[in-house]
Amino acid sequence: MLWKKLIEGKVQSDTLWQGLANRRGWTKYLFRQILTSNEVQKTHEFYRSLYPKIMRDIDQIETNWRTGNFQIEKIQCRSQNSKGVYCLQYDDEKIISGLRDNTIKIWDRKTLECTKVLTGHNGSVLCLQYDEKVIVTGSSDSTVRVWNVKTGELINTLLHHCEAVLHLRFCDGTMVTCSKDRSIAVWQMNSSTDITIRRVLVGHRAAVNVVDFDEKYIVSASGDRTIKVWDTTTCEFVRTLLGHKRGIACLQYRDKIVVSGSSDNTIRIWDIECGACLRILEGHDELVRCIRFDSKRIVSGAYDGKIKVWDLVAALDPRSQSSLCIRTLTEHTGRVFRLQFDEFQIVSSSHDDTILCFNFLNDSPTTDDATTTTTTPMHSTS
Structure with missing residues (x-):
């Protein structure tokens, strides 16, 4: 259950992970004991595949902020x-x-x-x-x-x-x-x-x-x-x-x-x-x-x-x-x-x-469900 412990540790220490857990609904799979042998098999696969999904979500949010997809x-x-x-x-x-x-x-x-x-x-x-x-x-x-x-x-x-x-x-x-x-x-x-x-x-x-x-x-x-x-x-x-x-x-x-x-x-x-x-x-x-x-x-x-x-x-x-x-x-x-x-x-x-x-948390923004704004670059002076 290393994947499970890794995800739980991130959720406890990082507000981005915590927010994603609440919004995506996978909080219910964390911080609890496994009950049945069937569930053991299911959850091993679940946690192993969940981690890369979370990483993709985090990358997508950052991209949405930068590209104006919301x-x-x-x-x-x-x-x-x-x-x-x-x-x-x-x-x-x-x-x-x-x-x-x-x-x-x-x-x-x-x-x-x-x-x-x-x-x-x-x-x-x-x-x-x-x-x-x-x-x-x-x-x-x-x-x-x-x-x-x-x-x-x-x-x-x-x-x-x-x-x-x-x-x-x-x-x-x-x-x-x-x-x-x-x-x-x-x-x-x-x-x-x-x-x-x-x-x-x-x-x-x-x-x-x-x-x-x-x-x-x-x-x-x-x-x-x-x-x-x-x-x-x-x-x-x-x-x-x-x-x-x-x-x-x-x-x-x-x-x-x-x-x-x-x-x-x-x-x-x-x-x-x-x-x-x-x-x-x-x-x-x-x-x-x-x-x-x-x-x-x-x-x-x-x-x-x-x-x-x-x-x-x-x-x-x-x-x-x-x-x-x-x-x-x-x-x-x-x-x-x-x-x-x-x-x-x-x-x-x-x-x-x-x-x-x-x-900014939309899975795959399209022209139908997201608004794209454009802007000319603004320059700072230090």
């Missing part, structure tokens, strides 16, 4: 008053979105039907994050609201910011929010009903558009063209990252790397420890509004309506002179406001009042 699903939000989906987060069961019409809508991943509408905000829902217990939302009504993720009931309303709450992140009992009022609030989350301010960070000279953090650093970016780094434990200021020519609209921080997008139409990759800009990515025609990255790729969305996929590994190699934009997706008809992605898909939302799901 199946697309569209959720038409049909907002009553004002159109636009400002924020979203998804998992295998649902997509939760925050809309310009002041509502939070929850969608079923399989049927794409709206299963719940949460009302309570008096302004556009600009940011959100959820876990297995709560959804936390920030709005242009200056409030942060906490909802029960299962029932949709409003649990708590946090009043601190005096202008729109533009972004928030929470993890392990800490939440960080930022606002058009130029401040960053660090909150202690003891429970969904017991949330108190620990510290307010001031220093930005314009709206703070985005925050991210881990156990070491809080990172914030502002319309004042700067990224500021703060110590998560002490909340003391650490350093400023300078380089963008105009305000910064989005960033993500993980593993000592910060990737930011700006209204100067560029994306910058930074080393958080020394503050150096490692690479500038050029290609978007308007403000870069949302950005996410993993160990392989950066995916960005902009006011030009385009989503671009970039080669992060090549971008981090100072010797690389190749075109770093792998693909440009042009399916949205309005500004791209938010996106999230994993090894198999991109889920994005837009001013066009839609949520699009790009699925």
Whole structure:
């Protein structure tokens, strides 16, 4: 059963293998004892042939990302008053979105039907994050609201910011929010009903558009063209990252790397420890509004309506002179406001009042079941 143990080890240690196991349905054949002699014979052959199938799947997914082969699903939000989906987060069961019409809508991943509408905000829902217990939302009504993720009931309303709450992140009992009022609030989350301010960070000279953090650093970016780094434990200021020519609209921080997008139409990759800009990515025609990255790729969305996929590994190699934009997706008809992605898909939302799901896990794409996008190569400057 060496093949079985090899596959189980990969599934336990690698998110790509884990995701494939769930999506392809072969999880039920793993991590269990063989029961009958007939099954022994069947499973030996099964595991031996399964491994090369998985490798082919993995190669195909990578090819689909690079060639722009995907199946697309569209959720038409049909907002009553004002159109636009400002924020979203998804998992295998649902997509939760925050809309310009002041509502939070929850969608079923399989049927794409709206299963719940949460009302309570008096302004556009600009940011959100959820876990297995709560959804936390920030709005242009200056409030942060906490909802029960299962029932949709409003649990708590946090009043601190005096202008729109533009972004928030929470993890392990800490939440960080930022606002058009130029401040960053660090909150202690003891429970969904017991949330108190620990510290307010001031220093930005314009709206703070985005925050991210881990156990070491809080990172914030502002319309004042700067990224500021703060110590998560002490909340003391650490350093400023300078380089963008105009305000910064989005960033993500993980593993000592910060990737930011700006209204100067560029994306910058930074080393958080020394503050150096490692690479500038050029290609978007308007403000870069949302950005996410993993160990392989950066995916960005902009006011030009385009989503671009970039080669992060090549971008981090100072010797690389190749075109770093792998693909440009042009399916949205309005500004791209938010996106999230994993090894198999991109889920994005837009001013066009839609949520699009790009699925790159299709077995043998044809012109009937996949969309192919074409793009001229975009060049980066380091």
